[in-house]
Amino acid sequence: MITEYRTYINPSKVYIPITDSEYKMANVKVAVGDRVLIGEKLAEKFKGKNKSPVLSTVSGKILEFKDMIDRYGKVVDHVVIENDKLYEKFQHKTFEHSITTAEVRNVINNLGLNKISVDGIFTNLDFNAKSKYVVVNAMFTNEPFISTDYEFLIKHSAEMADGIELLSIAANAEKTIILVDKFMPEEALLELGKEIVEKDIEVITIDSKKVNAKDYKIIKNLVNETLSVNLVDNGVVYTEIGAAKMLHDAVRLGVPVVTRKVAITGDALNINAVYETRIGTRFTELVEDLGGYSEIKNMNLHIGSFLTGIQLDSDDFAITQTVDSVNVAEYRGVDEDVCIKCGDCNDICPAGILPQNIMDAELRSVNSRIVELNTDECVECGLCTYVCPSKINVLEWVRRAKRRVG
Ligand code: SF4
């Protein structure tokens, strides 16, 4: 249980990975000994023809390049920067009022905001000719323990509303929708309502206590077609309201994302807390700040949502802009039962594919069947795992199948 809210935004060093799970190649733009400013480009990473900048989150000196595991558990090169704690900023271009679609998209690319997605739950801020809809999730239900997000929403609702409008401009959207939780605190609802009342934004209320992929169903009805892994291919930009605030800061103030909120929980820690921390901070420093680990035998570290997140073997990784929560707990083996072919996972799948059949094909290594079952359309929502009465991690089997034919 979260017992504290803390800030840890002045680490003496930051560790910034120059590639990630999607952008696997990079051109480095700095050398050891260089001085950089906040927001200055350290590298440019690539995914095919797409480029994304890797920006510094502090001002200071480049100390070294170091191999470390990243938040996906892969060993990648990190730029290590000594924080001079002067926090001098590189001045990116700002826009006060009117702005064109191309200009918003440029800001998103130049400040590296296109990579704001969490464990595949939301799409990247990416656009194509089909872009028509913007759907912004203001529900905070993936990590229900981060109740502080509603406080953040109350404080920054004007910036968030502006960010949603900027997203609509970037997408050339015909329709913009915001999803709110039926149980959203009244004050948050009032503040947000006040800011969007004059704007062309539709509000849809969802009962978060019913886990039924309502958001994906709403999106499916909107586009009236089968959903792709990347909703951008359906013409939808699906993101969360924090990303709207980040876009506001980038466009109006020229500020990239340098800090983020991370919930750190689990019985391996004496204190559980939500941190406002600087991107690039080593996770082990936050653990130290919490008074270290409690005595447990087999530690299990999990980044992100329990349904769709990633388990790591080591705690020596740095916080990136896609780390929203870390749970460190005693390993509890789950007794999986055999599949009873109840079909619940197939029924709930919002992508309209058949996870049970995919799992079966993966177990039997039948590549052609995996392709035939449109495995690549899985959006990794984790609902198949959630509903399985036999406690089978169905998503993991689907992921393996995807990797086999991908
Ligand atoms: S994670 Fe499971 S339920 Fe969700 S889209 Fe993939 S197969 Fe379907």
Ligand code: SF4
């Ligand atoms: S929900 Fe579980 S038990 Fe039921 S068909 Fe799917 S994998 Fe098998």
